[in-house]
Every structure is written in C-alpha cells, then in structure tokens.
Amino acid sequence: MVIKLGNKIRSAAHGLMIGAGVLLASGTQASADTDISGKKVVFVPIAMGISLTEGWARRMREHADMHGYTIDVRDAAFNTGAMAELLAKAISEKPDVLVVHNPTVQLLARQIKQAESEGIKVLQINLQSNQPSAAFVGANWERIGREIAEDIVKECGEGSGKSGKVSIVPGQLTAADSVIMNEAAFKVFEAHKEIEVVSNQASDWEPEKARQITATVLQQHPDLCAVFGHWDVHTMGAGNAVKDAGLADSVLVYATGGGDDVACKAVEDNVLDRVWSYDADGQGRDAGTMVDLLLQGASGADGAMMSVESPMKIIKGGDAYDPGLCWKM
Amino acid sequence: MAEILSMLRTSKRKGRLLEIVVMAVTVALVAAFSIAVDGFATPGNLEIILSNSASLVILGCGMAVVIISRGLDLSLIAVMVAGATTFSIFINADIPVVTALVLTVAAMAMVGLANAWLIAYVEIPAMLATLASAMAVTGFFRFAILRGEFLLLLSKDNPAVIFLSGDIVPGLPTPVALMVAALIVTWVLLRGTAAGRTIYAMGDNFQAARLTGLPVRTTTIVVYVFAAMMALCAGLVTSAASGAVDFRTVTNGTLLFEVVLVVVLGGIPLRGGRGGVWNIVIGVALIAVLRNGMTLMNFTSQTQDVLKGLVLMVAIVADNYLNPRDTETDAVGDL
Numbered sequence: 210m211v212i213k214l215g216n217k218i219r220s221a222a223h224g225l226m227i228g229a230g231v232l233l234a235s236g237t238q239a240s241a242d243t244d245i246s247g248k249k250v251v252f253v254p255i256a257m258g259i260s261l262t263e264g265w266a267r268r269m270r271e272h273a274d275m276h277g278y279t280i281d282v283r284d285a286a287f288n289t290g291a292m293a294e295l296l297a298k299a300i301s302e303k304p305d306v307l308v309v310h311n312p313t314v315q316l317l318a319r320q321i322k323q324a325e326s327e328g329i330k331v332l333q334i335n336l337q338s339n340q341p342s343a344a345f346v347g348a349n350w351e352r353i354g355r356e357i358a359e360d361i362v363k364e365c366g367e368g369s370g371k372s373g374k375v376s377i378v379p380g381q382l383t384a385a386d387s388v389i390m391n392e393a394a395f396k397v398f399e400a401h402k403e404i405e406v407v408s409n410q411a412s413d414w415e416p417e418k419a420r421q422i423t424a425t426v427l428q429q430h431p432d433l434c435a436v437f438g439h440w441d442v443h444t445m446g447a448g449n450a451v452k453d454a455g456l457a458d459s460v461l462v463y464a465t466g467g468g469d470d471v472a473c474k475a476v477e478d479n480v481l482d483r484v485w486s487y488d489a490d491g492q493g494r495d496a497g498t499m500v501d502l503l504l505q506g507a508s509g510a511d512g513a514m515m516s517v518e519s520p521m522k523i524i525k526g527g528d529a530y531d532p533g534l535c536w537k538m
Numbered sequence: 539m540a541e542i543l544s545m546l547r548t549s550k551r552k553g554r555l556l557e558i559v560v561m562a563v564t565v566a567l568v569a570a571f572s573i574a575v576d577g578f579a580t581p582g583n584l585e586i587i588l589s590n591s592a593s594l595v596i597l598g599c600g601m602a603v604v605i606i607s608r609g610l611d612l613s614l615i616a617v618m619v620a621g622a623t624t625f626s627i628f629i630n631a632d633i634p635v636v637t638a639l640v641l642t643v644a645a646m647a648m649v650g651l652a653n654a655w656l657i658a659y660v661e662i663p664a665m666l667a668t669l670a671s672a673m674a675v676t677g678f679f680r681f682a683i684l685r686g687e688f689l690l691l692l693s694k695d696n697p698a699v700i701f702l703s704g705d706i707v708p709g710l711p712t713p714v715a716l717m718v719a720a721l722i723v724t725w726v727l728l729r730g731t732a733a734g735r736t737i738y739a740m741g742d743n744f745q746a747a748r749l750t751g752l753p754v755r756t757t758t759i760v761v762y763v764f765a766a767m768m769a770l771c772a773g774l775v776t777s778a779a780s781g782a783v784d785f786r787t788v789t790n791g792t793l794l795f796e797v798v799l800v801v802v803l804g805g806i807p808l809r810g811g812r813g814g815v816w817n818i819v820i821g822v823a824l825i826a827v828l829r830n831g832m833t834l835m836n837f838t839s840q841t842q843d844v845l846k847g848l849v850l851m852v853a854i855v856a857d858n859y860l861n862p863r864d865t866e867t868d869a870v871g872d873l
C-alpha cells in the first residue's frame with residue numbers, strides 16, 4: 210500500500226516536472242517571440258560614475274542584450290542644466306522608452322509630461338517627479354524615512370538614557386528622496402517629544418560639506434545621539450567627523466544607499482553604523498524587467514502609473530553585521 | 539557724516555577701507571553670535587572654525603598671489619581635486635608616501651606650468667587659459683584616471699590620511715598647521731623675494747613692468763606653479779578630512795566662487811597690484827565666522843548661500859563707494 214502510494218507520488222512528481230518543463234519551454238518561446246528587438250531605450254541619469262547608476266545601467270544593458278533592443282546612456286554629470294538639454298534631445302529622438310533619474314521633484318516634470326504626450330513611455334527610476342508617468346521603479350522613501358526615524362526613537366528616545374538629539378544631513382532640500390524622507394521622519398519625531406532635531410542642513414550630496422556641518426554640530430552638541438544622512442556617500446563625511454571627534458561609540462550614524470561593497474566597508478570601518486540599502490543591483494534588474502514590459506506594451510490599469518517597490522536590506526554594524534547584504538560591481 | 543566719509547575717502551588709507559569695514563563686520567558678528575548662539579564662543583568651536591577654514595585659506599593664498607599679479611586662476615579647484623586624486627591613487631596602491639608626494643607635486647607643477655605657458659608665452663587671457671585647463675584636467679582625471687567615477691574613497695586607516703587629518707602635535711591639527719605654513723610661505727614670497735616685488739609691479743601696471751625689463755614671463759610661471767602647489771595642499775587636507783576625493787567640488791563651482799569671494803572681500807582688488815596675506819585672513823575670517831554661526835543656528839544651505847551672496851554684494855558696493863574709479867583704475871580696467 211505504502212509502496213503503491215510512493216509510486217503514485219513519484220509519478221505525480223514526474224508529471225509535474227514534465228509539465229513545468231513544457232511550461233518553461235513555452236515561456237522561453239514566448240520570450241523569444243516578443244517583438245521588442247530593434248527598439249530604442251534612452252537612460253538619462255543624474256550622473257554616471259557612481260555605483261548606483263552604474264549598477265542600474267549594467268543590469269538594464271543585460272536585458273537589452275538579451276532581447277535585442279538598444280539602450281543609450283546620456284550622462285548629465287550632476288549638471289541639471291545639461292540634464293534638461295539631454296532629455297530634450299532624447300525626446301526629439303523619439304525612443305520607445307525613456308528612463309529618467311529625477312534630481313528634484315519639479316525639474317523634469319514638464320519634459321516627462323511632454324514625452325508621455327508624444328507617446329514615449331517614461332520609466333522614473335528611484336527618484337520620482339511630481340509628474341506621474343508610465344512606471345516607477347525604486348525605493349519607498351516614505352518607508353525608509355519612517356523606519357530610520359523609528360529606529361532612532363528606539364535608540365535615542367525615552368528610556369534609552371540618551372539625549373534624544375538628532376542631526377539630519379539631507380542631500381538637497383528639494384530632492385525627491387530628501388523631501389519624502391524628511392516628511393516621514395519628522396512625522397515620527399513629532400509623536401516623540403523627547404527627540405530634538407538640532408540640525409537639518411543639506412550637504413549638496415558632498416562628503417566634505419557633510420563633514421564640516423557635522424563637526425560644527427558636534428561641537429555645539431557633544432551629546433548628540435544620532436546622525437541621519439540621506440545618502441551613504443555624503444554621510445561618510447559626516448561619519449568621519451563623528452569618528453575624528455572620538456564619538457564613534459556614542460553617536461549612531463544612519464544612512465541610506467544602493468548597498469554596494471563600499472557601504473559595507475564603511476560599516477566595517479565604523480564610519481557608518483546602519484545603512485538602509487535599497488539594493489541598486491536588484492533595482493537595476495527590476496528596471497530592466499520593467500523596460501521589457503513597457504516595450505511589450507504593458508500599462509497600468511486605466512493608465513495609472515505602474516510601480517515596483519525595491520525591497521530593503523538593512524546593513525548593521527556589530528554582531529549583526531553581514532557583508533553578504535552588499536553587492537559588488 | 540558726509541564730512542567723515544569724505545575725510546575717509548581722501549585719507550592715505552582709502553585703499554584699505556574695505557578691509558576695515560570687513561573687519562568691523564566680522565567683530566560685530568563674533569560679538570552677536572557669542573551672545574545669541576549657544577556653543578559659539580568656546581575654544582572647541584574656535585578649533586572647528588580654524589580646521590574648517592584651513593583649505594579655504596590655503597586656496598586663498600594661491601588665488602591671492604594670482605590676483606595680485608593681475609591674473610585669475612579658474613583651474614584652482616580642478617587642480618586641488620586632481621592633486622588629491624593623484625596622491626590618493628598612489629597611496630591606495632601602497633606606494634611610499636614620500637614618493638607619492640613627490641610624483642604628485644611634479645604632476646600638479648606641470649599643470650601650473652601649462653597655465654603659465656599659455657598665459658605668458660601664448661598670451662591667452664588668464665581667465666580663458668585657466669578655464670580651458672580646468673576643463674581639460676577634470677575631463678582627463680575623470681575619464682582616463684578614474685574611468686568615469688566621480689568619487690575616490692580613502693581609508694582613514696592609511697598613515698598619510700591619519701597624519702593629514704590628525705594632530706601634528708597634541709592640540710594642533712595638521713590642517714591648521716598647514717594653513718599657517720601656507721600663510722607664512724605666501725608672505726615670504728610676496729614680501730621677501732624679487733619675484734614678489736615683480737608680482738606687485740605686474741599687478742600695478744603690467745606694461746610698465748614689462749617695459750622696464752622685469753622678468754614678467756618667468757614670474758608668471760612662479761605665480762601659477764605656486765597656485766597649483768597651494769591647490770594641491772588644500773586638496774590633501776580636504777580629502778584626508780572627509781575620507782573622499784569628490785569631483786563634484788569642481789563641477790558644482792561654489793568653492794571656486796568662495797575662494798574669489800574671500801580674496802576680494804579681504805580687500806585684494808581684482809585689478810591686482812595690492813593686498814597681502816592679512817587680506818586673505820580678513821576675508822576668510824568673515825566667511826568662516828558667518829558660516830559657522832549660521833550652521834550653529836541651523837540655517838539651510840540655501841539661506842547660507844543667499845546671505846553670503848548679500849555680503850559679497852555689500853562689500854563690492856562699499857568698495858565701489860569708498861574707492862571710486864580714478865584715472866589709474868579706469869586706465870587699467872577691471873577683470
């Protein structure tokens with residue numbers, strides 16, 4: 210009886226495997242049949258030469274090579290004026306999909322609207338404009354701001370025995386991520402009156418400015434409990450200021466970022482304590498998949514914006530440290 | 539009041555009125571911040587002001603010498619970052635510090651030489667020559683050396699980085715010591731050497747300096763190589779402190795304007811021929827105190843930029859009012 214039952218299970222398993230094989234084969238066939246080869250995609254990042262955008266471009270290129278469409282990268286090199294010009298030129302070339310990395314919520318809004326009205330599908334990556342478009346792939350900044358603020362409350366708030374003083378170092382006060390993270394964090398802090406934000410000054414994404422601001426703030430508030438930097442790269446300057454002041458053991462340095470191996474090295478070196486990583490490598494893969502779908506004609510229900518939220522990886526120093534959470538270019 | 543102003547304007551010290559005004563404003567700000575801002579008037583904060591100003595003072599020394607010779611060096615920040623990049627690449631590759639430093643000094647001296655050659659021998663205006671070299675240096679380093687990267691991160695465990703960002707002797711940070719050394723070297727160059735006297739002569743009346751047989755071309759080489767060395771020194775201080783070499787410092791452009799601002803604010807006119815080390819100290823003092831006070835008061839960076847811009851405008855208007863154009867300044871023109 211038991212043997213018969215085992216044979217039946219084995220037969221069923223074989224059947225399932227054959228079925229899955231047929232399905233996979235037909236899936237592969239379907240993929241090969243999708244008529245997206247020869248299509249054109251243009252990617253306009255804020256700047257290449259940083260792990261975030263290089264990681265995205267690498268994965269999107271893999272998708273382009275796999276499906277036979279082209280992807281051109283137009284590097285704005287941190288120049289917003291050049292970025293608007295590059296985007297205008299890209300729109301005039303009528304690509305099938307435009308991938309845009311917004312430096313602020315407003316800067317490229319009109320051009321995104323123009324591109325969409327001309328039938329070009331716009332995928333916004335990681336930083337969202339005020340203007341909706343076909344799709345968005347990226348981090349949930351509200352969630353990151355809220356979660357970091359909640360962690361700060363846990364570490365610095367009531368019952369922690371700490372001062373509750375927090376210094377925030379945004380990138381730019383008008384950048385989408387900074388705006389959303391600050392809103393979410395302040396919402397949490399408002400409910401915890403013991404938390405005092407003693408500084409909220411943008412560093413223009415520069416490590417040296419972040420260092421100078423933090424060194425000055427630490428002088429005024431040596432009992433500072435936490436620094437919340439909005440990007441790991443510039444927050445490393447703030448972390449170095451904390452380290453140079455000999456306060457690495459008492460001040461927690463929080464950051465967000467793409468989670469490449471440099472972030473892990475900074476955690477190992479005690480420059481950063483906790484990094485909310487949105488895994489740029491995974492985002493690149495998500496963006497590549499979304500471009501494939503857009504090229505195949507996918508769209509949101511009733512024209513709504515399709516959205517893919519990046520899963521978070523939280524890199525912590527100390528005993529919980531796991532270098533496997535970071536990716537390498 | 540009008541009589542007092544008239545007296546001031548005709549006094550022997552009329553050329554130094556701007557620096558007196560700037561000094562007075564700095565003293566007033568120090569007094570106001572000391573009363574109003576918690577944590578401003580402390581020895582620790584003075585150390586932070588000095589450390590944070592070190593690179594600005596060192597860059598100011600380079601720019602001041604160039605401006606006094608009636609030039610302008612728009613490649614200063616590009617050379618600063620390129621120098622820091624070169625040195626960082628060498629030390630990251632475990633090349634001995636002294637060798638790395640010698641190679642970096644040689645490389646940056648070549649950039650200064652190239653600037654001077656374009657200006658003194660090809661006779662391209664300083665502004666255009668240094669703008670072109672800034673672009674060439676930035677482009678070359680970003681794409682040929684860093685292969686497109688914007689940032690180069692430095693390990694704070696490296697002995698050279700520890701030395702540059704630590705204390706040279708207990709209680710004296712290395713950046714502050716380098717800042718003082720830069721001021722002394724600049725003072726010696728301007729006041730104690732034949733090249734220094736030629737620099738003033740060139741700034742006062744370039745044609746007359748050339749016609750009287752002064753070595754204006756070789757002095758131009760001294761000026762731009764000196765500026766490149768100061769830029770390199772500032773680059774080493776900045777990158778060691780923040781643990782990163784960041785090419786956005788060049789592309790953002792704000793630091794270059796800040797350097798010109800402190801030099802002009804200190805009382806060194808863009809038409810050249812006047813000023814010295816003291817003027818650099820005055821200019822940086824005002825900006826450093828203003829920046830530190832505003833940071834302690836939690837002003838946003840945009841508000842800080844607006845206020846710094848207003849200070850510059852007030853200084854220029856005051857300079858124009860207190861030092862009206864005369865036959866000399868009209869004849870030589872401004873930049």
